[in-house]
Amino acid sequence: MDEVTIPAALDHAADRFGAREALVDGPLRLTYAELARRVRQCARYFDAHGVRRGDRVALCSPNTWHWVIAALxxxxxxxxxxxxxxxxxxxETRDVxxxxxxxxxxxxxxxxxxDRLADLGDDLPPALLRIPVEGTDEPREGVTEWAGLARFEPEFTSPAEPGDVxxxxxxSGTTGRGKGAMSNHRQALGVAAAWAACGELTEQDRYLVINPFFHSFxxxxxxLAAILRGATLLPQVTFAVRDTLALIEAERITVLPGAPTIYQVLLDAPERRAHDxxxxxxxxxxxxxxxxxxxERMQRELSxxxxxxxxxxxxxxVATMCRPDDDAKTVAHTCGRPAAGFEVRLGDLGEVLLRGPNVMLGYLDDPEATARAIDADGWLHTGDVGVLTARGHLRITDRIKDMYVCGGFNVYPAEVEQALxxxxxxxxxxxVGVPDKLLGExxxxxxRPRPGVTLSTEDVLAHCKKNLANYKQPRQVEFRGELPRNASGKVLKRVLREENR
Incomplete structure (x- = not known):
């Protein structure tokens, strides 16, 4: 792969796919040439506000065309x-x-x-760019509105190097605080290229992205996968089944990744049959x-x-992935074979270990956590338990950690417990994570309340709503005088999970 930096990949896409649609969001339609122009214009804004190679730019916005341009x-x-x-x-945002x-x-x-910007208060970075999502926002001193990017010339030469972060x-944090996983340009493009290859992505594809852009997927x-293959990207700001069905039909969507929940909701939607x-x-x-x-229903009823x-x-x-020639049983019960240059083996207790060129560089400012995660031989310890089939397919069977997945988002109980x-x-x-028909878990x-204190379910839920992202908020609360423990006093979460099976 010659495009070893993300800016180089975008430039190559603009040269190769210049007249093809790159980004569609409502009435906005940008070709690859136009996308590259807007991106360079945004780069000039950052440069004019003192952002230099190696500096860090935070981006907090839902899936819109603005996110793509701002990130690039x-x-x-x-x-x-x-x-x-x-x-x-x-x-949580201020902490990051x-x-x-x-x-x-x-x-x-x-x-x-x-109002996400107003909620952060006044102690903010020197360069502030605001994306309009729900109408026009009140003017604020020191904030550049998105429309202000138009005054910047779309000429910029990227200084990025393949090894740059x-x-x-x-x-999310297994000990109550998240860790910042760092990757470089070469690695970011490596995993994107592997995913695109397994999915056989081409410039003919129209890719509806429901998975949040802030997530690695x-x-x-x-x-990045769309840029490498020249596919058309269509972001959806939030998942709404009627809007999704309408977009699939109107825009002739070909690629639609997502959590299993999304497909189940689409299948169960009464209006589905009215859409092509x-x-x-x-x-x-x-x-x-x-x-x-x-x-099988996804293939039969969603085409x-x-x-x-x-x-x-x-x-x-992207560590493992199924391939288009895998049968339905393999797809349903495994996570596929190694991809993106990864090696996979099982360690103690069946823990899944990964090694390859795209393992993160390490955790931001946390060498101890990095050393715990990546051993001296370069193996990443995932905390997941799995088995490998005779054909080399990985199947995840359990989690060493207590993490559960709510609506496609990882939730680490320690973080919720700290907030409680x-x-x-x-x-x-x-x-603990408990089964849920719609969200998975x-x-x-x-x-356990303090002696003499009366708490209600509403008290707990309101507190969590104030302090935790919604996917982390418990949906159920049960008060106990004592919690089950082992001989050393550790809470037996296994027992609590089994109560809900």
């Missing part, structure tokens, strides 16, 4: 992109901005009933076991020619 503009400047989860509270020491922030104003993606297997979905060809979903019946499953994590993005500890009257808590909080 930051990367074109030679800066490191720091995507921020739009579901984070202001406290501080730890990453960002020089610029691109952020939406009003979105889903909250391209992005820092913050995980939406960004690398979405934006025959353009769909490729679905890619997560590592959790998917019923064979769901795969997908190919349904694939894959396995990855922020620290590796801030609620006056909580002596102790234990959070949701959190259930077992709370």
């Amino acid at each position: 503009g930051a990367l074109y400047t030679g800066a490191t992109l720091v995507p921020v989860n739009t579901r984070f509270t202001a406290r 901005l501080t730890r990453a020491n960002v020089s610029a922030l691109v952020i939406t104003g009003r979105f889903l009933g909250s 391209s992005d820092i993606l913050f995980t 939406g960004y690398k297997a979405g934006i 979905l025959s353009s769909l060809r490729l679905a890619v979903t997560g590592a959790a076991n998917v019923p064979v019946a769901l795969v 997908f020619d190919t349904v694939l499953t894959a396995y990855g994590l922020t620290e590796a993005v 500890g801030w609620l006056d009257g909580v002596a102790e808590s234990a959070v 949701v959190g259930k909080a077992y709370v």
Whole structure:
């Protein structure tokens, strides 16, 4: 692959696919040549505001065309992109901005009933660019509105090098605080190229991206994969089944990755039969076991020619992936074979270990956590338990960690438990994932109140709503006088999970 930096990949796409549609979002339609022009214009904005190679630019906005241009503009400047989860509270967002020491922030104003910029207060990076999502925002001193980019000349030469850190993606925290996984340009493009190859992505594809851009999948297997293959990218700001069905039909969508929940909702939608979905060809979903019946229904009723499953994590993005010639049972019960140059083996207790060129560089400012995650021989310890079939397919069977997946988002109970500890009257808590028909798993909080204190379910849920992103918020609360423990006093979450099976 000659395009060893993301700016070089965009320049190559503009040369090769210049007149083809690159980005479609509502009335906006940009060709690859126009996309590259807008990106260079955005890079000039960052450069004019003092952003230099190696600086960090945070981006907090939902899936819109602005996200694509802002992200690529930051990367074109030679800066490191720091995507921020739009579901984070202001406290969680400020924590990421501080730890990453960002020089610029691109952020939406009003979105889903909250003014994200106003919520952050006044202690902000010197360069502020605001994306309009829900109408016009009130003017604010020191903030450049998106329309202001038009005054910048679209000429810029990127200083980015293949080994430069391209992005820092913050995980949720197994110990209550997330870690920033760092990758360079070569690695980011490597995983994108591998995903595109397995999915047989081409310039004929029209790719509807529901997976959030702030997530490694939406960004690398979405934006970057499309650029490498010349596909047309169509972001969806939030998943709404009627809008999704209408987009598939109107825009002749061919590629639609997502969590299993998305496909189940589409299948169950009463209005589905009124839409022409025959353009769909490729679905890619997560590592959790998917019923064979769901795969078959996706092919039969949603018109997908190919349904694939894959396995990855922020620290590796795409590690294994099924191939188009795998049968429905293999797709449903495995995560495919190694991809993107990865080796896979099983360590102690069956833990999945990964090694390859696209393992993260390490965690931001945390050499101890990096050393725990990546051993001296270069193997990434994932914390997931799996088995390898005779044909080399990986199947995830359990998690060493307590992490569960809610609606496609990883939730680490320690982070939720830490937040619960801030609620006056909580002596102790234990959070586990419990089955949910729509979201796969949701959190259930077992709370032991302090003696003499009365807490209600509403108290706990309101506190979590204030302090945690919505996918992290427990949906159920149960108060206990005691929690089950082993001989050493550790809470037995296995027992709590079994109560809900």
